Amino acid sequence: MRVIAFYTFFxxxxxxxxxxEIKNFFKNIVTKGNILVGPxxxxxxxxxxxxxxxxxxNFLKEIGVKENHIKYSNFDSDRFFKKKLKVKIKKEIVxxxxxxxxxxxxxxQFIDPKNWENFISQEDVTIIDTxxxxxxxxxxxxxxxxxxxxxxxxxxxxxxxxxxxLKNKKVAIYCTGGIRCEKAGPLMQKLGIDTFQLKGGILxxxxxxxxxxxxxxxxxxxxxxxxxxxxxxxxxxxxxGCNMPLTKEEVLSxxxxxxxxxxxxxxxxxxxxxxxxxxxxxxxxxxx
Numbered sequence: 001m002r003v004i005a006f007y008t009f010f011x012x013x014x015x016x017x018x019x020x021e022i023k024n025f026f027k028n029i030v031t032k033g034n035i036l037v038g039p040x041x042x043x044x045x046x047x048x049x050x051x052x053x054x055x056x057x058n059f060l061k062e063i064g065v066k067e068n069h070i071k072y073s074n075f076d077s078d079r080f081f082k083k084k085l086k087v088k089i090k091k092e093i094v095x096x097x098x099x100x101x102x103x104x105x106x107x108x109q110f111i112d113p114k115n116w117e118n119f120i121s122q123e124d125v126t127i128i129d130t131x132x133x134x135x136x137x138x139x140x141x142x143x144x145x146x147x148x149x150x151x152x153x154x155x156x157x158x159x160x161x162x163x164x165x166l167k168n169k170k171v172a173i174y175c176t177g178g179i180r181c182e183k184a185g186p187l188m189q190k191l192g193i194d195t196f197q198l199k200g201g202i203l204x205x206x207x208x209x210x211x212x213x214x215x216x217x218x219x220x221x222x223x224x225x226x227x228x229x230x231x232x233x234x235x236x237x238x239x240x241g242c243n244m245p246l247t248k249e250e251v252l253s254x255x256x257x258x259x260x261x262x263x264x265x266x267x268x269x270x271x272x273x274x275x276x277x278x279x280x281x282x283x284x285x286x287x288x
Contacts, residue, residue: 001032001047001048001049001050002047002048002049002050002053002072002073003033003045003046003047003072003073003222004044004045004046004047004048004053004056004057004060004070004071004072005044005045005070005071005072005073005177005203006042006043006044006045006060006065006069006070006071007041007042007043007044007065007069007093007094007177007178007179008041008042008064008065008066008069009040009041009093009102009105009106009182010040010041010064010102011039011040011102012037012038012039012040012041012042012064013039015037015038015039015089016089018037018042018063019037019087019088019089021063022035022037022063022087023085023087025059026085029048029049029052029055029056030048030049030084031046031047031048031084031085032046032047032084032085033045033046033047033085033086033222034046034085034086034087034088035085035086035087035088036088036089036090036093037087037088037089037090037093038089038090038091038092038093039091040092040093040102040105041064041093041102042063042064042065042093043093043094043179045221045222046085057070068200069178069200071177071200071203071204071207073227073231093179094152094179094180094183095151095152095153096152096153096155096156096180096183096184096187097153097156098156098183098184098187100183100186100187104186104190105182105183105186107186107189108181108182108185108186108189108195108197109185109189109195109196109197110196110197110198110199111172111196111197111198111199112199113198113199113200113204113205113207113208113209114208114209116172116198116205116209116213117209117212117213119172119196120141120143120172120213122170124169124170125169125170125171125172126145126166126169126170126171126172127141127143127144127145127171127172127173127174128144128145128147128171128172128173129141129144129145129146129147129173129174129175130147130152130155130173130174130175130180130181130184131152131175131176131180131219132149132150132151132152133146133147133148133149133150134219134244134245135176135218135219135245137247138216138217138218138219138226138236138245138247139214139215139216139217139218139219139226140214140215140216141174141213141214141215142213142214142215144174152180155180155184155187156187159184159187159188159191159193160191163188163191163192163193166188166193167191167192167193169193169194170194170196171188171193171194171195171196172196172197172198173185173188173195173196173197173198174197174198174201174202174205175198175201175202176201176202176203176218176219176220176221177200177201177202177203177204178197178198178199178200178201178204179201181197181198181201182197184197185197202214202218203218203220203227203231206218206227206229206230206231207231210229211229214229217234217235217236218234219236219245223238225237225238225245226245235248236248237251237258239256239261239262239264239265240259240260241260241261241262241265241266241268241269242261242262242264242265242268244262244264244265246262250262250263250264
């Protein structure tokens with residue numbers, strides 16, 4: 001099957017109608033993943049049989065997804081997506097609470113992946129990771145600042161606290177596929193910070209360059225857990241107890257027990273939770 005990740009910001013007046021149209025299109029196609037529909041656009045990651053790939057791409061373009069906001073990869077296991085396709089209506093297609101309009105978002109400044117190395121090597125450029133701390137721990141650009149946030153909603157607090165330090169600098173920001181930066185960039189620009197986004201995010205950078213400035217792997221929001229610079233499934237694991245991605249060091253911890261706990265959650269493991277996780281492990285063994 002082919003994994004198709006996509007998003008586009010545009011003003012959408014009839015989210016309910018578009019949800020029905022999407023569900024109708026996929027009703028006869030074996031599809032897994034999630035699609036979010038909202039007033040500000042579309043965001044989704046789905047897996048479809050290769051036979052239906054081009055038909056799906058054509059449909060996504062028809063409903064407003066831009067071609068340069070579509071990314072592809074392969075997978076060979078049902079473990080990467082738990083359930084069949086879900087289409088949900090959300091207020092925001094990436095939760096931020098930044099109070100930005102679609103017009104604000106369209107004003108972002110971008111650096112193409114092939115020009116990224118030259119840009120971030122400039123002495124007056126500061127690199128900031130807009131992702132969560134656990135994503136940063138798994139891999140990041142050399143010399144990038146880690147805001148140490150637990151969710152994207154907290155990024156605004158970080159910028160508010162540091163805006164005076166950043167106003168006289170050029171700031172390069174990045175995220176997994178570009179969508180979080182499309183909100184973070186305009187937010188920072190409204191505060192007077194000269195901000196530039198990595199176009200297409202880390203995954204596009206991996207696709208188009210040898211990624212010389214990247215350390216580690218890149219966390220992804222499916223059961224691959226992470227991908228390497230060649231966009232192949234990485235070596236990182238996921239804790240089924242707390243759903244946190246784990247580094248190699250955490251897997252070696254005495255508090256790590258595969259399928260049950262890790263250093264982040266071992267103190268919260270109850271008998272009820274242990275029974276639930278045992279059932280989950282048996283399920284994944286059956287479908288692997």
